[in-house]
Amino acid sequence: MKTILTYDATFEGFLSCVFFAFEYKLRGARIRKSSYASENFFDEIIFVPSEENKANRVWKGLAKYSSTEGKSAVFKAFLSELPDIEDSLFHYINQIFVKRNKASQCIKNYSDPHILKIAQTVKKVGREKHRMDAFVRFKLTKEDLYLLLLHQILMCFR
Amino acid sequence: MEYIPIKDYFHIFVLIPNPQLMNFDRIKEKLTILADAAKYDVSCSSSGSKRTNKNKGLGDSSGMGICHTYTEDGRCVSLLKILLTNHCIFDCAYCVTRRSNDIKRAAFKVQEVVDLTIQFYRRNYIEGLFLSSGIFKDADYTMERLVQVAKKLREEENFNGYIHLKSIPGASDELMRAAGLYADRLSVNIEIPSEKGLKLLAPEKNRADFIKPMQKVTSEIIKYNNEKKLIKSTPVYAPAGQSTQMIIGASGETDAEVMYTSAYFYKKFHLKRVYYSGYVPVRTDTILPAIGTDVPILRENRLYQTDWLLRFYGFDVRELLNKDHPNLDTDIDPKLSWALRNLQHFPVDINRASKGMLARIPGVGMKSVAKILNARKFRKLNWEHLKAIGIASNRAKYFITCDSRVFESKDRTAAQIKGLILQQSKSKFSTTYSTQLNLFAAAEKPLLA
Secondary structure, three states: OOEEEEEOOOHHHHHHHHHHHHHOOOOOOEEEEOOOOOOOOOOEEEEOOOOHHHHHHHHHHHHHHOOHHHHHHHHHHHHOOOOOHHHHHHHHHHHHHHHHHHHHHHHHOOOOHHHHHHHHHHHHHHHHHHHHHHHOOOEEOOOOOEEOOHHHHHHHHO | OOOOOOOOHHHHHHHOOOOOOOOHHHHHHHHHHHHHHHHHOOOOOOOOOOEOOOOOOEOOEOOOOOOOEEOOOOOEEOEEEEEOEOOOOOOOOOOOOOOOOOOOOOEOOHHHHHHHHHHHHHOOOOOEEEEEOOOOOOHHHHHHHHHHHHHHHHHHOOEOOEEEEEOOOOOOHHHHHHHHHHOOEEEOOOEOOOHHHHHHHOOOOOHHHHHHHHHHHHHHHHHHHHHHHHOOOOOOOOOOOEEEEEEEOOOOOOHHHHHHHHHHHHHHHOOOEEEEEEOOOOOOOOOOOOOOOOOOHHHHHHHHHHHHHHHHOOOOHHHHOOOOOOOOOOOOOHHHHHHHHOHHHOOEEOOOOOHHHHHOOOOOOHHHHHHHHHHOOOOOOOHHHHHHHOOOHHHHOOOEEOOOOOOOOOOOOHHHHHHHHHHHOOOOOHHHHOOOOOOOHHHHOOOOO
16 A cells, blocks of 8 residues: 655645655655546545645755755756656655755765666756757747747647 | 757758848848858857856857757758858869859858848847858958958847857968957868878968967967956957867878877867868869768768867877877777777776776766766666666676676687677668678669769
């Protein structure tokens, strides 16, 4: 039987889940988006509402114990929306709060598969962002405005 | 996310300048001629410069390498790459715009280049301008025009994007100084790696003319950097440094000659990059490879690999190329080739070796080296870790040991290792280095073109 915490697919929601997991000592819990449907009958699914002050406390904690790079990695990897990225992130955040004074080094532990996955995902997200910088094309309209149709570009990468 | 290369972008932006331009058709024609002529310059990176946006001006050049648009043959074009003119007083054998060649000539006015750059930049087609030129009248006259374009962009249009200017061989020191104040990168193409080759193919030019502007810019960069240490408001001078380009396979140099020249330029003039451009046959002549000869793509690739080994991996050029090995191997990369010649240094223990030694293992790049160095602070690494980090273990496994009892324990000779690696790997260049006649490949590509 597993405990699964679900959230509303926002970053605040995710951090609230982390807060919830620490509050109720559910270190082994999994975090999933609320659209997640369990594969079996016995999992306990708890929906965690998104709460800004709880999310802020987690975020401040991350800022306190990890480096700037280590903190922003959490956000960037979250943006990837990969199916199981929450597990890797939760594992990593756990490491940060367990190690505390050594936490700033955590992001460089490439021997840990979860952290390696985060590092690689951060790279992917950065590339995607860079492609947006590079491939959007503006058109000059008659009203002297520069216009951009983003969805056409997005279609190119699907 | 799947990446689909967007073809033909190069042509799109050659074909559509802003339709609201004054004489649209004429500009379009000029662009077609002069952008096509500029394609023989391979340098297209716009990295290494940090110019921030000032006074709410237009754009900035951030530090990232920009790979913007892709041409049909897969090269990226991030810069509006054009010639100011393709009129030229010189008659260099390897060049399309040489005096004696019968081609359509055109020239831009200074203001036209400025307008085009701004329009393309605003529509996010380009990150900046790459401006080169044929030499008309004399070197100073041409250089002055180039500097004017850069000056107008910076001062009148408040443009903070990337500008790459060609230094014209033989231009005066004053102009070179001015050029560096407006441009991010300057480059002189030395074109032919050896002096004897230059005599043969471009008898009107001499080496000293190439060196002079390069020398001037190098000394200015050093001067400005020193001043910057004392006075913070010193203006930036060519922040992305200098580069140069050599044509490969036109005048019969060995790889060693090419790389020794390049190492000399890196050391003497602190160049940021040397580009190697495989010679694209442009004329029927006895002194140059004939039209229809393959462009030496594989050789170009091996030279770049060697270049990287010199700049980032701590190799000395004499280790890779020397009297006994004047040419790089075609079938294996230069690092593997070095390792096979120096098996006494291997196997290397991944968990103990120095950074310099890790960098010398075939199949391990600098990114992996950095990851290994960080990861091994936490625990001893085994094969699973190394594979996850992303080393090419099919090559590396013959040269390393790690925290595992499984390793290549047989005492193999260099030839055996090479054979095994070649057996297990497939290179995209494998068709180019097979000398054996192939029944089916012949149908795709006629042997005698």
